[in-house]
Amino acid sequence: MLHAAGPLLTVDVGERTATETEIEDLLENYVGGRALATALAHDRIPFDADPFGPENRAYLSTGPLQQSAMSFTGRMNMTGLSPLTDGLVSTNAGGYLSRNFVDAGISVLEVVGESDELLAFHVTDDGVSFEEVPELEEATVPETSDYVDEHHDLGPEHCIAIGPAGENLVRFASVMTFDSRAFGRGGLGAVLGAKNVKCVTFEGEAAPELEVEIPDPPESEIHREAATSDDRMRRQGTTGGTEFINDNFSLPTRYFRDYEFEGVEGIGGNAVEEKKYKKGACSACAYACKLPTRDEETGLETEGPEFETVYSFGSLQGVGDVVDVMKSNELCDTLGMDTISAGVAVAAYLDSEEEFGNADLAHEVTEKIAYREGIGDLLAEGVDRCHDDLGVDNYTVKGMEFAAHDGRVLHGQGLSYAVANRGADHMYASMLSLEYSGELDPEGTLGKAERLVEQENYAAFRDSGVVCAFGSDYVTDERLETLFDADYDELLAVGAKTVTLERHFNNQRGFDRADDDLPYEIPDLEEAVAEYYDARGWMADGTVPDSRAPESAPADD
The missing domain is CATH 3.60.9.10 (Aldehyde ferredoxin oxidoreductase, N-terminal domain)
Structure with missing residues (x-):
């Protein structure tokens, strides 16, 4: 391989x-x-x-x-x-x-x-x-x-x-x-x-x-197809589906009080594209889906916001102006913070103060978090550790704040959030893509465990390759087999070992079934989590039997 x-x-x-x-x-x-x-x-x-x-x-x-x-x-x-x-x-x-x-x-x-x-x-x-x-x-x-x-x-x-x-x-x-x-x-x-x-x-x-010899084709074929693609994502990045998600599923709004945002047009894909002033890419990538944006009136320049930031600093805070979201994005980049967790923490604070829509306050608090000044010192601990002090619900899993894709509507994604070793992160399995597209019915959790396991294994391998998640239409399963000189099942096996090692490590730190839960109800979660453990070959308490833990690396002497 x-x-x-x-x-x-x-x-x-x-x-x-x-x-x-x-x-x-x-x-x-x-x-x-x-x-x-x-x-x-x-x-x-x-x-x-x-x-x-x-x-x-x-x-x-x-x-x-x-x-x-x-x-x-x-x-x-x-x-x-x-x-x-x-x-x-x-x-x-x-x-x-x-x-x-x-x-x-x-x-x-x-x-x-x-x-x-x-x-x-x-x-x-x-x-x-x-x-x-x-x-x-x-x-x-x-x-x-x-x-x-x-x-x-x-x-x-x-x-x-x-x-x-x-x-x-x-x-x-x-x-x-x-x-x-x-x-x-x-x-x-x-x-x-x-x-x-x-x-x-x-x-x-x-x-x-x-030097590593990369098979070609498909190396040059993938590059050529990326360069000639007319995907909307090349123009709007991940924000391209904002209005579709808001209108047909859920865009969490005002710290999860509401499921849709009436101001979505002011922060969605078209609003972001209007501020885009040049192409942006990653190394060697002809797809160029990044979003260098500029507001001519204020002179503000940033890269983004991507969809997760549109959610966390936009709808979740009741903020409907893309320039305000751009400023929040730039603050997080400049100060070095995750826009998802930071935005959710600020939204929790706005909820506690009944200040939804106050973008100036959101910017002020975001900066205070980075320097741990005033209320920022509390919010810097994350929602899991500060929600009681704020008097708001704890919208986290395993201490990680939720991404935009709403598990209350996308039940397979909700199941993924519950069992993911990383917590409420949408990229751990991306069940959301199957449910948005209709490949899986968004309703219900039962019968989805085996597909969830495959999605997790695939994502873990993809992150080992390393292949961008947004290239799946081009770096297909068949091409992955050629690139890595291995059957697809062998690739998934690398991912399975990775997920199991993560779980085994976390088990040793006390994580078990009690941590595989959600702060809201979705259908049959208990039974679906049990199906997931069974599909993984894990114990009913959410732990990995020592006999199933892969051998990993030699300890440091």
């Missing part, structure tokens, strides 16, 4: 050491990306680790397709113990980092320890250097990029960075790359913040012995 190439680079930021370890066997079994990082995390992060402690580890990993010139491959994976959910979390981001990461000659970076000073470190094909950067304390993400450019002549495509939110341990702080692309969900920015790591750069020249 095709897999990533290169050693594991372990950087101990407390000891200022860098060690390379050959992991060929792991790469052969886990391909790269999320699967590889999960295997490493499972055996190298102590089960009783504190997410903010030096024993937690953050993994940045690539897959084999990042050595191709194929569209839908400009992404990377990040994995660690989440301060938001207290379990393992993986998240991925696009941009232009992945090729520079590969050129540094590694397949995965592992960050461990805790620095006593604010630190940057620089990974090249010649080694690692460390730089204390006290002058970057509470610098924004663009300010950090400017520093890297000025002092190292490297653009933001070479860098990951955290903003003030990460330094201040906001539990949903993001790790940012290319200034506006986020490793968003789960708070891994706060993990780097706890380690006192402000930024990391990557640079080098690809080593011939680490």
Whole structure:
């Protein structure tokens, strides 16, 4: 099976050491990306680790397709113990980092320890250097990029960075790359913040012995089809379906009080497209579905908002002006926060204050969260930890705030939220796409477990490849088999191992059946969760039998 190439680079930021370890066997079994990082995390992060402690580890990993010139491959994976959910979390981001990461000659970076000073470190094909950067304390993400450019002549495509939110341990702080692309969900920015790591750069020249041969076709065919596509998503990104979802399913509104938003036209796909002023893409991708937007009247420029931000800072807050949502989006990117969790937390606060629609207050509170000022200090803990103080319902699963796609209407998606190891994240299985399209009836949960398992396994493999989720119409199952030189069932088996390792790790931290639940009722959830466990071969209490846990990675000596 095709897999990533290169050693594991372990950087101990407390000891200022860098060690390379050959992991060929792991790469052969886990391909790269999320699967590889999960295997490493499972055996190298102590089960009783504190997410903010030096024993937690953050993994940045690539897959084999990042050595191709194929569209839908400009992404990377990040994995660690989440301060938001207290379990393992993986998240991925696009941009232009992945090729520079590969050129540094590694397949995965592992960050461990805790620095006593604010630190940057620089990974090249010649080694690692460390730089204390006290002058970057509470610098924004663009300010950090400017520093890297000025002092190292490297653009933001070479860098990951955290903003003030990460330094201040906001539990949903993001790790940012290319200034506006986020490793968003789960708070891994706060993990780097706890380690006192402000930024990391990557640079080098690809080593011939680490080159991965990508089958062509389909490499060039996929690229050509992406370049000639006339999909609406190329014009409107993920916002293209906003009005359709609002009118036919549900767009959660005013902190989940309502199911549709009367102001949807002001924040939907057409409104976003009107503000788009140029094309935007990820590395090597001809699909170009990103959304550089600008408001001529105010001069505000940002990248986005995507659909999840339109929901979290738009309908969920009762805000109907796309420029207000653009400003919220830019604040989150600049300060380094997940727009979903941040937006839901702000919406919870607006609910508690009966201030729905007050965009100015939303912007003020968003900034306070990043610096943990006033009410922002409470909201920075996330809705699961602050809802009682606010007097609002707890719209989270496993501590993670809900994405836009409403499980109260899309019952298969609701089941997915309930059982996902990551919590209320829509990308863990994307049952939503099957229910929006009518391939699955949105009503009911029974009989959907086996399809849910397949969707989870597919997503886990896709995040290991690494392949963009928006390329599924082009990077088809048949083409995946050719690209990775493996049967589709073999690919799904890699995903299944990944999901099982995540669950086994979380079980050791106390997660069980009680955590696979929702804050609202949908039909037959108890029975459907039992069907899911049965399909996975897990115990009735939601735990993985030790006999079913895959062997993963050697522990760090």
